[in-house]
Amino acid sequence: MRNIKLIIEYDGSRYSGWQRLKGADETIQGKLEGVLTQMVGSPIEVIGSGRTDAGVHARGQVANFHTKSDMSLKEIHKYMNYYLPQDIVVKEVKEVSEKFHSRYNVKSKKYVCYIWNHWIPSAFHRKYSYHLSEKLDIALMQEASEKLLGTHDFIGFSSVKKTNKSTTRTIKEITITKEGNMVIFSFIGDGFLYNMVRIIMGTLIEIGLKQKKVSYIDEILESKTRSIAGKTLSPQGLFLEEVYY
Incomplete structure (x- = not known):
């Protein structure tokens, strides 16, 4: 076989x-x-x-x-x-090799999310980015994202219901860059829970719009409560970029 x-x-x-x-x-x-x-x-x-x-x-x-x-x-x-x-x-x-399994052998994954950050929408990027007209504070989001690095129970940033499986994950790297009107978020971790990246994105956006303080991240991690976190960002700007073995 x-x-x-x-x-x-x-x-x-x-x-x-x-x-x-x-x-x-x-x-x-x-x-x-x-x-x-x-x-x-x-x-x-x-x-x-x-x-x-x-x-x-x-x-x-x-x-x-x-x-x-x-x-x-x-x-x-x-x-x-x-x-x-x-x-x-x-x-x-x-x-x-017969031993290779695309799911069980994964060491880490990289997701990239794109936000078109301008009051005028883009005709060409509309299917592959989330449009946000209000200006984001990149420095605040970078500061907040550092709190997500390392190993945490991310149940508060997930749509996972009650489960016997572990909801602890390790995020190894988060980068936030701006190219023209596009803000690009990159996440590398050993795994991601259901809707985890999209909920993190919704949360970082609230901080980037100065609707929440940087300490908002700590509150969600400590409470482990989904309802406290930001909204689940719509999916069109999110890409599974690479899988590492």
């Missing part, structure tokens, strides 16, 4: 997220499995590095699948990109 690793990019605008759904399946996983099953003539399960929410994009999603097919990697690559919708593209196809 061969184990095939994929690196995939997609525009998540019209999809219900990564995870396969029952019935009318407008998901990334569902589209990939449909094409691969058609290719080999038997059911194929695609394992992703993790789920992305509805509307979230990816430049470096990683997945793997097992097959007995003797097709070459180039044939698989060409077939997938020919039959997949144009907003899902396989960037790389590689045969890997």
